[in-house]
Amino acid sequence: MAKEKIAPGAKRGGTVSKVATWVIGGLLLVGLAGFGAGSFGGGGQRVATVEGQVIDADDLLLTADAIRRNAARQGRPLPFAQVQSIALGSLVTDAALDAEALRLGLSAGDERVARAITDDPRFRPLLSFDRSIYREFLESRRESESAYEERLRRQLARAQLEQAVIGGVEAPRGYLDIMTAFLLEGRDVRYAILRPDLLPAPIADPTEAELAEWYEANAEAFTIPAAPRIAYLWIAPEAVAADAEIDEARLRALYDERAEEFRRPERRLVERLVFADEAAARAVLGRIATGASDFDAEVAAAGLAPEDVDLGDVTFEGLGGAAEAVFARTEPGLTRVVPTEDGPAIFRVNALLNAVEIPFEDVREELTLELGLAGARRVIDDLEDEVDDLLAGGATVEDVAAEIGPAVSGTLFAGPDGDDPLLGYDTFREAARAATEDDFPEAVRTDDGGLFALRLDGMREARAPALDEVRGEVLATWRREAETDALMALAEALRDDFAAGEAPLDTIEEDALVRVAGLDGAPPALARAIFETPEGGTATVRLPGAAALVHVDQVTPADPDDPATRELRAALVAENPRGYPGDVFAAYARALQARMDVTVDQAMLNAIAAQYGN
Incomplete structure (x- = not known):
C-alpha cells in the first residue's frame, strides 16, 4: 500500500499565521450580498419590495443561477424551489440593509467609490490601476460600469452600517473558547480517492431504453429556458475607434500625462x-x-x-x-x-x-484605443439621428446595419442562459425584456457610448430538448454517474480492509489536521467527511466522478497552551466584523426585516418557478 506522508505543520498542517488568516478570510465571513441582475422575459417585473427597495425578477433569476451553479460545483444539486427561496432571502436582506442605510443617510460618495475601484488589487497588476483590466472584468460579468459602481456604492453604505452596529461588539469568552477548541481540534486521518481506472472493467454503454429512461428522470438538468428572441443592430465604440487615425503627438502627450502609471521608481x-x-x-x-x-x-x-x-x-x-x-x-x-x-x-x-518602466511602444495600442474611444462617442452621436431616421422610414434593423458602415446585426436569446456580450449592458437587457412585437425599433445608447436598436422576433418556450439533440452531453453525464455508483460500491466493499490499513489503495495520511487549516484542494464533501467522522470511524464519500474512503485514526483536543491556539484566539478577538460580531449583525439584519414593509409577489414567484423550475 503506497502512502504519501504529510508531516505535522508541513504543507497541509498549516502555520500559525495561516490559521489566523484562514479564519479571518473565510470561515467566519457573514455573506449578505446579492449576485446581480439578469433577464426574465418582461419589463422589470417586481418579485418583492422592501421599504421601497425593489427586487425584480432578473435580480432573483441571476442570484438563483449563481446559487445553483455553486451548489452543483460542490456536488450538491438543489431543487429550483429551494434555490429560489435562498436567493430571495439573500436579496431581501440586502434590500433591508439598503433601506436602513438610506434612512440613516449613509452613503458612499463618488470619491470613495472611485478609490475602492482603483485600489482593488484585481485591477492593479503592476501596482497601478489598469482601466483595460477593469473593462474586461465588467465585460466578463456582463455588467455596465455605472451598474457596477452603483452596486459597489450600496455595498460600501452597507459596510458603514455594519461598522456602526458592531464596531464595539466583543465576543464573550465562552464563545471564543468554544470556537478555538472546535477549529483547532486535531485529526490524524487516512484517505484514498477511488477513480474510474480502479474499476475492474469499463462501464458498459447503456441500452437506448436505459438512456431514455435516465434522461426522462433527469430532464431538468438539460432544460433550455424560455427566452425572447431578439434581432438587433449594434454599433460598438471599439469598432468605430478601430478606424480612427490618432496623431502620434496626441499619443505621446497622453503617455506623458499618465507618467505615474507607466513609470514608477x-x-x-x-x-x-x-x-x-x-x-x-x-x-x-x-x-x-x-x-x-x-x-x-x-x-x-x-x-x-x-x-x-x-x-x-x-x-x-x-x-x-x-x-x-x-x-x-x-x-x-x-x-x-x-x-x-x-x-x-x-x-x-x-x-x-x-522600478516599473513601461515603454511607450508597449502601451501604444492601449493609448490608441483610449483616444479612439473618446472620438468614437462623437461619431456615434452623429450616427444616432441617421439610425433613427432610417428606422422611422420603415427600414429593418438588418437594413440599417447594412447601410451604416460600423454597424452589425444579429439575433440572440435574452434568457438567463444567454451569454452574448450585449446582454451585459443594462440598457440592452432591459430593452430586450420590455420589448413587445408591436414596438418599433429605435436607437438607444449604452453607458460606454455604443448604440443599438432591437426587435422582438417571438419567444422561445422553455423545453426539454429531444434526447438526440443532447445525446453526447446526456451520455457523458450518465456515464459519470454510473462510474460514481460503481466506485461507491467498490468503496463499500473495501471499507473494512481500509479501516485495517490493508486495502490496495494509494493512501494519503494527514497528521494533526485541523478545521481552520482545511485540506488544500479537497472537494467539500471529502473535507466534511474528514471532520464529521468520529475517532476510529470509516466513511465512504461520493465525489463528482469519483469516490473516497476516509478513516479517522485519532482525534486530539486543542491544546490551550499551544501558540497556535493563542494566536487563533487573538485573531478571533481582533477580527471584529467576523465571528460573533458577525452573528450579531445577522440578527440585526433579521430584526430590520421584521419591522419593515416587505411585500412579495407570490404569483410572480410561481410564474418564475413554472417557467424555469421544470
Whole structure:
C-alpha cells in the first residue's frame, strides 16, 4: 500500500499565521450580498419590495443561477424551489440593509467609490490601476460600469452600517473558547480517492431504453429556458475607434500625462516602530535577534495596531534620512536602529518592489484605443439621428446595419442562459425584456457610448430538448454517474480492509489536521467527511466522478497552551466584523426585516418557478 506522508505543520498542517488568516478570510465571513441582475422575459417585473427597495425578477433569476451553479460545483444539486427561496432571502436582506442605510443617510460618495475601484488589487497588476483590466472584468460579468459602481456604492453604505452596529461588539469568552477548541481540534486521518481506472472493467454503454429512461428522470438538468428572441443592430465604440487615425503627438502627450502609471521608481513595503530613545530601540532589536521576541510582538507591546506602524509602499525620496538603511536591504527583514525626525526607529522591510518602466511602444495600442474611444462617442452621436431616421422610414434593423458602415446585426436569446456580450449592458437587457412585437425599433445608447436598436422576433418556450439533440452531453453525464455508483460500491466493499490499513489503495495520511487549516484542494464533501467522522470511524464519500474512503485514526483536543491556539484566539478577538460580531449583525439584519414593509409577489414567484423550475 503506497502512502504519501504529510508531516505535522508541513504543507497541509498549516502555520500559525495561516490559521489566523484562514479564519479571518473565510470561515467566519457573514455573506449578505446579492449576485446581480439578469433577464426574465418582461419589463422589470417586481418579485418583492422592501421599504421601497425593489427586487425584480432578473435580480432573483441571476442570484438563483449563481446559487445553483455553486451548489452543483460542490456536488450538491438543489431543487429550483429551494434555490429560489435562498436567493430571495439573500436579496431581501440586502434590500433591508439598503433601506436602513438610506434612512440613516449613509452613503458612499463618488470619491470613495472611485478609490475602492482603483485600489482593488484585481485591477492593479503592476501596482497601478489598469482601466483595460477593469473593462474586461465588467465585460466578463456582463455588467455596465455605472451598474457596477452603483452596486459597489450600496455595498460600501452597507459596510458603514455594519461598522456602526458592531464596531464595539466583543465576543464573550465562552464563545471564543468554544470556537478555538472546535477549529483547532486535531485529526490524524487516512484517505484514498477511488477513480474510474480502479474499476475492474469499463462501464458498459447503456441500452437506448436505459438512456431514455435516465434522461426522462433527469430532464431538468438539460432544460433550455424560455427566452425572447431578439434581432438587433449594434454599433460598438471599439469598432468605430478601430478606424480612427490618432496623431502620434496626441499619443505621446497622453503617455506623458499618465507618467505615474507607466513609470514608477523602486519602492519598499515598510513598517516603522519608533522609540523614545536609542537604548530602548537597541534592547528591542536585541530581543528580536535572540528569538525572545519578534517585530509584531513588540508592536503589540507598545500598544500599537499593525496599521499604526504601516508606512505602505515608499520611495527612496519618501524615507528621508532612513532611506539608505531601508534600501540597503536586499531581502525582507529588519534594519538597524535608524535616527528619524520622530525618534530612533526600527524599520521592517516586507517586500522589495522593483522600478516599473513601461515603454511607450508597449502601451501604444492601449493609448490608441483610449483616444479612439473618446472620438468614437462623437461619431456615434452623429450616427444616432441617421439610425433613427432610417428606422422611422420603415427600414429593418438588418437594413440599417447594412447601410451604416460600423454597424452589425444579429439575433440572440435574452434568457438567463444567454451569454452574448450585449446582454451585459443594462440598457440592452432591459430593452430586450420590455420589448413587445408591436414596438418599433429605435436607437438607444449604452453607458460606454455604443448604440443599438432591437426587435422582438417571438419567444422561445422553455423545453426539454429531444434526447438526440443532447445525446453526447446526456451520455457523458450518465456515464459519470454510473462510474460514481460503481466506485461507491467498490468503496463499500473495501471499507473494512481500509479501516485495517490493508486495502490496495494509494493512501494519503494527514497528521494533526485541523478545521481552520482545511485540506488544500479537497472537494467539500471529502473535507466534511474528514471532520464529521468520529475517532476510529470509516466513511465512504461520493465525489463528482469519483469516490473516497476516509478513516479517522485519532482525534486530539486543542491544546490551550499551544501558540497556535493563542494566536487563533487573538485573531478571533481582533477580527471584529467576523465571528460573533458577525452573528450579531445577522440578527440585526433579521430584526430590520421584521419591522419593515416587505411585500412579495407570490404569483410572480410561481410564474418564475413554472417557467424555469421544470
